[in-house]
Amino acid sequence: MEVTRGRGYVRARHDTAGGESVGTIFIDCNYSPVRKVRYEVTPTRVGMRTDYDKLILEVHTNGSISPEEAVRVAAEILKEHIQVFIDQEEIADLETEVIDEEKERMKEILKMNVNELELTVRAANCLKAAKIEKIADLVQKTEQEMLKYRNFGRKSLAEIKDVLGKMNLRLGMKIDPVSYEILDVNKGDNEDEA
Numbered sequence: 001m002e003v004t005r006g007r008g009y010v011r012a013r014h015d016t017a018g019g020e021s022v023g024t025i026f027i028d029c030n031y032s033p034v035r036k037v038r039y040e041v042t043p044t045r046v047g048m049r050t051d052y053d054k055l056i057l058e059v060h061t062n063g064s065i066s067p068e069e070a071v072r073v074a075a076e077i078l079k080e081h082i083q084v085f086i087d088q089e090e091i092a093d094l095e096t097e098v099i100d101e102e103k104e105r106m107k108e109i110l111k112m113n114v115n116e117l118e119l120t121v122r123a124a125n126c127l128k129a130a131k132i133e134k135i136a137d138l139v140q141k142t143e144q145e146m147l148k149y150r151n152f153g154r155k156s157l158a159e160i161k162d163v164l165g166k167m168n169l170r171l172g173m174k175i176d177p178v179s180y181e182i183l184d185v186n187k188g189d190n191e192d193e194a
Contacts, residue, residue, distance in 0.1 A: 006031040034070050036060040106182060109167055110136040110175060117163050123156040139164060139173040146171065 012026035037059050044054040059067035112135050114127050130149045132138050138160070146157055164170055173182060 004029070008032055033061045033064040034059060035062055103181070106168075109169070110134065110139070110182075114138055117160075119163065120156070120159060122151070123159050126150070126152040126156055135164075135169070136175045136177075139169050139171060140175055142172045 006029055008031055010029045010031065012028050037057070039058070040056040042054050042056065043050065044052045046052050057071060059070055061067055061070055065073075114132055114135060114137075115124065117124075117135070119127070126149055127138065130152070132141070143157060143161075146152055146160070147154070161171060175182060
């Protein structure tokens with residue numbers, strides 16, 4: 001007969017890789033010091049309010065730990081398992097904050113004047129001649145529309161696409177003119193390029 005230490009309930013092993021002799025009979029093990037638990041939830045009154053509940057726990061152990069200790073350990077185990085859900089909520093809140101900060105940052109960029117883009121003189125003059133003043137106005141234009149402007153060629157187009165790309169923007173975006181929110185976040189590059 002072999003006696004071991006453990007925790008909780010362990011099912012019997014059927015493998016003999018541990019060096020047990022042939023003919024060994026494995027049995028399920030219950031290492032829990034708790035023998036019996038009974039609970040009762042009763043309505044209770046606090047002051048004038050009667051809509052409270054009272055939890056009564058009756059815990060019997062084998063004497064290796066006290067009932068109070070058994071409840072404390074059980075509560076800690078429950079807390080560890082529930083913590084996963086608490087952490088998920090915090091992660092979701094953090095992700096929402098990051099997304100909101102990114103949206104605000106994008107709105108500020110879209111409100112900026114195109115003069116702040118540090119473009120070459122030729123590209124800046126073409127935008128000025130086309131009366132494109134804000135970055136929001138610029139990103140709403142398609143490549144084909146840009147190439148129609150006088151003195152605006154492929155080199156200027158490549159320069160603008162590069163500068164916008166560094167700010168996670170592109171030509172052909174749909175922008176709400178009032179709130180400066182990007183309306184087509186998941187859309188690929190210009191549809192009419194193909």
